[in-house]
Amino acid sequence: MNTFKKEVQQGLEANPKTLPSKYFYDKKGDALFVEIMNMAEYYLTRSELDIFKNKTEELIQALDLNKGSYFELIELGAGDGTKTKELLKKLVHENYNFDYFPIDISANALALLEQDLKTEIADLSVKTQQGDYFEVLDTLKANKNPKIILFLGSNIGNLTDELATKFIYKLGTNLNPGDKLLLGVDLIKAKEIVGPAYNDSKGITAAFNINLLERINKQLEANFNLNQFEHQPEYNEDEGIAKSFITSTTKQTVEIKAIGKSFQFKAGEKIHTEISRKYNDKLIQKIIADTDFSLARKIMDSKAYFADYILNRT
Known part of the structure; x- marks a missing residue:
């Protein structure tokens, strides 16, 4: 208060x-x-859901996931997990070796998500993490396991470009080379x-x-x-x-x-x-220019309203 x-x-x-x-x-x-x-x-949620639902295989390929290697799938601000569930279902169905770490400041949101996932994807290994993104990532960094970070919903768009650069740079300090960031952003389009x-x-x-x-x-x-x-x-x-x-x-x-x-x-x-x-390729490149990330791939929804950028931690 x-x-x-x-x-x-x-x-x-x-x-x-x-x-x-x-x-x-x-x-x-x-x-x-x-x-x-x-x-x-409100097209934003539907647009990114379109990517996760209809381009799931493309996301998996872009993230360079290997069934034989363990990785941690970490989501910042997981919410109700509507979009992420599409990816999680496919990964579990195809026997990928991973744990899902949803991070959220709200313990209540995490409890509801965990209960929901137990019902919908019973075989999924869920390790909820309540707290600040960076504090949680700092504790996970030490284990050196390969990490995929999901930051969806164009939440980065609530920051100025300068603060977005600082945020992504700080994310990079909590990751190891070879880790990846899937960054969901709304694209610049007509009024x-x-x-x-x-x-x-x-x-x-x-x-x-x-x-x-x-x-x-x-x-x-x-x-x-x-x-x-x-x-x-x-x-x-x-x-x-x-x-x-x-x-x-x-x-x-x-x-x-x-x-x-x-x-x-x-x-x-x-x-x-x-x-x-709202973003385009030029803005994304500008925002990550002074960070430890490089742009690997861009995947758009069917209307080209929204993009999920895959960034590699260098």
Whole structure:
């Protein structure tokens, strides 16, 4: 709670105002995001699932997996494992020698995933790891077993390019030469396709964004009038970055009792909540240029909306 309070205060005192996107995910936010993933307009999950479902053999070949050699398949932020299950089923069915290590900050998410996998893929060896990605990887590095890291869902796109480079570089320090990273990213494409994914016709993404203010109201005793703020997404195709804002529709003052401060908003003033970076080959090469990874392969879905890049740890 103290971190939440501190980061909300820092964000609202900044100019321009910001709020961290990680705080979207309370119980209501989690449920809304499940709705988002099932929306007709939200192509991202379906696109990567298309790759894992219909190009499973191509993924296995690109990862250079060998049935005779043991490896660790490690997923960062495994969630419910919908996409990964397609790969896991094939690997188990074809008798590959591996353990699956899902890493997640949420113990609850891991427990649900483990139970689910016991039912769906009974012969799979699952070793759940709860905690920070890098702390867990650091403990696994010492065993020197070959590792395949999965970082899916274009989660890297929530970072600026500079932070993405730092993240991938840090991943490399926790791996050994010959290990691989499967990086799932959303590709740069037309505004007509990207825009509705962040501003759907039913207003689910708007509710998801505005729920952040509702959470601050509940947990930090604030008095945000939710009717006087609106969801405002923006996407610049040339830049390739989708941005989410919460905009004040009027001049107003908001009090946050837990912080002991009031915050002034002008009419039309924006709170920046999230970025969702889109990529192409040139950007990926730029991001990995100063890391210990080289680009080995790119596998796209049937519509070429999404790509899974295979990176080798050099």
